[in-house]
Amino acid sequence: MGITVGFDLDMTLIDPRPGMVAAMNALGVESGLSLDGEHFAANLGPPLDDILRGFEAPEERIPGLVDRFRALYPDLVVPSTVALPGAAEALKAVRAAGGRTLVVTGKYGPNARLHVEALGLEVDELVGELWSTQKAVALKEHDARAYVGDHLGDVRGARAAGALAVGVTTGPCTREELLAEGADVVFGSLTQFPEWFARAL
Numbered sequence: 007m008g009i010t011v012g013f014d015l016d017m018t019l020i021d022p023r024p025g026m027v028a029a030m031n032a033l034g035v036e037s038g039l040s041l042d043g044e045h046f047a048a049n050l051g052p053p054l055d056d057i058l059r060g061f062e063a064p065e066e067r068i069p070g071l072v073d074r075f076r077a078l079y080p081d082l083v084v085p086s087t088v089a090l091p092g093a094a095e096a097l098k099a100v101r102a103a104g105g106r107t108l109v110v111t112g113k114y115g116p117n118a119r120l121h122v123e124a125l126g127l128e129v130d131e132l133v134g135e136l137w138s139t140q141k142a143v144a145l146k147e148h149d150a151r152a153y154v155g156d157h158l159g160d161v162r163g164a165r166a167a168g169a170l171a172v173g174v175t176t177g178p179c180t181r182e183e184l185l186a187e188g189a190d191v192v193f194g195s196l197t198q199f200p201e202w203f204a205r206a207l
Contacts, residue, residue, distance in 0.1 A: 008105030009207060010130075010148050012141075012169070014155035015111035016050040017177035018196070019093040020121055023047040025083030032082060033075050039063055049178050051157040053112050053137050079117045089125045090176055092196030096154070097128045099200035103207075106130040110144045110153070110163070112137040142166035152207065154199070161187040170207075172199070 013019055027043035034041030041061050054075060058068050097107045108131045111118050115134025122129050133144040141163030145153055153164035156177025164171035165188050173184035173192035181192045191206075193199060 008100070008103045009151040010106040010108055011100045011203075011207075012108040012110050012145050012148070012150040012153040012164075013097070013129075014153075014157065014160045015109050015113055015118055015121065017090070017156045018154060018160070018174055019090060019097075019109070019127060020087050020125065021090050021176075022083050022087040022121070023050070025079075025086040026050065028086075029075060029078045029082040032078055033071060036074065037063075037067070037071060039067075039071075051112065051137070051159055051177070053135075054114075076114050076117060079114070080120055084117070084120045084124055087121055087124070089127065090196060092199060094125075094127060096196040096199040096203075099203050101128055101130075103203070106148070108144070108148050108150055109133070110136055110141045110150075112159075136163075138162045139166040145169055154196070158183060158187045161189050 016022055026047040030041050030043035030046045046057055054072050055068050058071055063071055100107050107129050109129050110133045113134050118134045119132055131148060136144055138159035139162050145167035150169050152170035152172055154172040156174050158179055161171045161173060161184055171189045173189035174196060175181050175194055184192045
């Protein structure tokens with residue numbers, strides 16, 4: 007049986023930025039808070055509650071704001087989200103080799119699942135609400151031998167799990183930043199993944 011490869015979701019497999027801008031700005035209007043959708047969408051990765059703290063949302067309001075964002079999400083984010091170049095092919099390359107595909111994301115699991123289903127991505131397992139080194143929990147549980155992501159937090163998660171850290175520069179982090187964090191290999195996009203996977207793993 008082939009190996010399990012983990013993938014991050016936002017800006018690794020999918021580009022949800024237009025909807026993220028809309029959802030965060032809508033939440034700002036509803037809540038009366040200064041929430042910057044453009045900044046949020048340009049820096050996807052960290053947990054939503056941390057993002058809201060960065061926008062100086064009152065701590066006591068954060069649980070309610072998170073719930074409301076999650077409620078807005080299916081209508082505002084999912085329909086406008088597209089798969090990134092090479093995403094479907096990368097997943098198919100793993101499965102064609104007899105492997106399993108695992109998505110580990112900081113995103114709320116049910117909303118992450120909506121993306122996978124809407125875009126027809128071939129994912130065997132999905133685990134949500136894990137960020138940075140917390141991702142190692144799911145990667146170890148599913149015996150993932152590699153983890154692919156666009157953020158420094160994804161590299162940290164892979165390394166904490168003892169998995170190969172594969173970076174892509176489709177998110178906010180540069181090749182140099184990902185390599186400095188400990189990525190084993192960095193691609194400009196997932197279009198480069200299938201050839202590397204066939205050769206390396």
